[in-house]
Amino acid sequence: MRIEAADVVVVGGGAAGLSAALAALETFATDGRNAARVALVSKVYPMRSHTVAAEGGAAGVVPWGDDSLDAHLADTLASGSGLGDQAAAQWILERAPRELARLDRLGMPWSRDDSGRPAVRRFGGMSNPRTWFAADKTGFHMLHTLFQESLRHTLTTADSRDSAAPSIIRYDEHIALDLLMSDGGGARGIVAYDQQQGHVVAFVAPAVILATGGAARAWGTSTNAGIVTGDGLSMALRAGLALRDIEFVQVHPTCLPATGILITEAARGEGGVLLDRNGDRYLADYGLGPVTPVGQPVPRTMELGPRDRLSQAFWKADRDGRTIPWHDGADGAAGSVGAAGGGETDAASGTSAGARRNVVHLDLRHVGDFLLKTRLPLVTGLARRYVGVDPRFGLIPVCPAAHYTMGGIPTTPQGQVLDGAGQAVPGLYAAGECASTGLHGANRLGSNSLVETLVVGRAAGALAAGDTGSFDGLSASPRYSTTDKALTDQAEALAQPWLAMRGQGSESPAHIRRDLGALLDADVGIYCDADGLARARASIDSLRQRFADVRVADTSSVFNTDWAQALQVGAMLDVAAAVVAAAEGRHESRGAHQRIDHPDADAAPKHSIVVTGQTGVPEVSYV
Amino acid sequence: MSEGTIRVTVTRQEPGQPPRDETYDVPFDERTSVLDALDWIKDTVDATLTFRWSCRSAVCGSCGVMVNGRPVLGCETFVAGYATSGITVGPMSHAAVQRDLAVDTEDFLAKLRSAFPWMLPEPAALAVEGSAGDGGAVDLAALVSTQTLEQLEAFRTLAQCIDCMLCYAACPVLAEVPGFTGPAAIATAQRWNHDSRDGGDEQRFEALADNEEGIWPCIQNGACTRVCPKGVDPAKAIKDLQRLAMGA
Missing domain, CATH: 1.20.58.100 (Fumarate reductase/succinate dehydrogenase flavoprotein-like, C-terminal domain)
Known part of the structure; x- marks a missing residue:
């Protein structure tokens, strides 16, 4: 077993983990702690993290419109259906624009409006246009912007570890196994496995930040990448910690059949409409009307209703025989649904699994070449490649798929982890999809999660680095010691x-x-x-x-x-x-x-x- | 309706061992990707088969492999087109094999880093917000830059690189000059050079032009541009820098 000491351990290299690591560095620099090191531990190379697949955008109120923080907050809490936390949501949302501006300074290629400012687009459930975007590859660009910025501050094995500035040391392709906890119930590090070198590594640090993402890959029909498997949520449970509101899993209404590939809500924000087997705008019959003119989307109406309502409407339309059967490939062929090796199945080839093979149509034909090219290039390519449809001329088959884990490890809006009784767990933070901050409540609004990764990630990073002094558990904890035998024994045993x-x-x-x-x-x-x-x-x-x-x-x-x-x-x-x-x-x-x-x-x-x-x-x- | 099976030969290699070919008959239909075929082999025939993958939608850049000698993303390459010939899947060229189809990524990341792929000069930090009460009104307009459509277009295509390393596998120069900075890293340098917010051109130019393994080994064969799954044109990026260095 190898032992690595660090000042902060960040688990996960997506937008939340990278934001946390960068914020920790800034705090260390402000405090003059130039020898401080952030260990960034990830089971994949950070630029492979699932942030990369987010398409539509990140919500933050801009002052050059009619929008307001109050409106953003009201939309968010309305969608959260009583489980959103007003104070937490306000804390996060009021910091959203500044974080999006920070990304601009780091080189994020935001799409622009006519005056050259970052453009904002309409999004489901949002009363005003406030979703910043980089075409329909917002998560991809966000991840690469943050990753490339992190390279500036990363020490490699070729560098001297005596760098004169606070630095990140990356531990790529290290699988986190379990949290290391002190007798007093605080986090003291993690135990992980180095897949490249082939041995166990104990990371010992006074603070740990979990940024491990959600768990929606567990569903057979899912937009999530293969790596989104709830590792950090499972680690928290094993450490005796709690998950809050974990039953709230968002089903995205528009995904490609069989693969579950996401077709962003932005496609509807830019004017796309949903049609049933007769070519009717069926959403109007399931409480989402009145029907809006094609190509003129109206906030929170029809195709721009909240995601949960749209998925529910699909379920009802399917029940009412208004969906279209989708041929999902040869039985047993590699890649077809349920082809993972044949053999016995459990009792689960039931109704919904069949229903998921039915689709409705997303019509983008009227959106036009220019918008498809400049604002929806990714979905245009995905539709061509994975279902053989050119959206300029054809209808894209779409169906719901599991998409986002609203609940998670309970935290304050600053990412401080709380235990099942609501008490702070010293030295432990969580940010991004693995955390339950109170922002999303019972249903997340699209484009609120990317800003959550930035705002909460940064706050957690700053707190973990011991910046504010508002949390005495960390600054009072003893400096890590690699000779702490109880801790290394614990790592070996785990x-x-x-x-x-x-x-x-x-x-x-x-x-x-x-x-x-x-x-x-x-x-x-x-x-x-x-x-x-x-x-x-x-x-x-x-x-x-x-x-x-x-x-x-x-x-x-x-x-x-x-x-x-x-x-x-x-x-x-x-x-x-x-x-x-x-x-x-x-x-x-x-x-x-x-x-x-x-x-x-x-x-x-x-x-x-x-x-x-x-x-x-x-x-x-x-x- | 099954379309039958396809012969899939995988070039495999354990650490410290010589490579060996193994052949599998994989059931397929018109939507079976190379990645699906590898998954099928792993799930049903040999659990030790090693390859990287994640998003399955050609954006994470994990699943680059050689298919019949050509570098591709496994998730967006469909096997039906090869039904009669069969396919041979191997690890990407010009990278050390770690196990089976997993190849070294560190060398590429070191080259990427050598191109200074970040905003220069380093932007001053905005205040870190770790405590409540400091989230009040900010002058957002003063915090963000403006860019015209033309300024965005100047680097937008170059910013599409997903770090999949297919261009490194395709580049014939890397067989001769392993230290060549390579297509993606140089294209990414130009992505920053062409960004109106950035002022690091000189620093990157020095790193790439005053370095015999920087832009100079490129012979403008164009293989990098042809294999790029995201429409980046590294060959042009390198040519532009070579011309600049020669004062053309």
């Missing part, structure tokens, strides 16, 4: 069971992953009910038993992706169990959580809090 999985077991991890995806698609989708959730719980229990005997055939110590995938399946099972437990006990419909058997919202909104009980079973409370 790593051992993970390493022991290699060369063991009989259950195919690919089958477990596929069965999990199918059952979540079937029973934990846009609408659910008690029977379906009970079925999902039983299926997940059985999958977790199978996972206890998961087969890791590859015994290699380096680049063991078979083992890595098994770890990720385990993390997804942990999060899925928490999602289902929290959904089962929530006897109401609110935001992204819609119960057929409990169609109304309770008068008093409550947060769910899930922790792992003694027997490994999720325990839920509502507060």
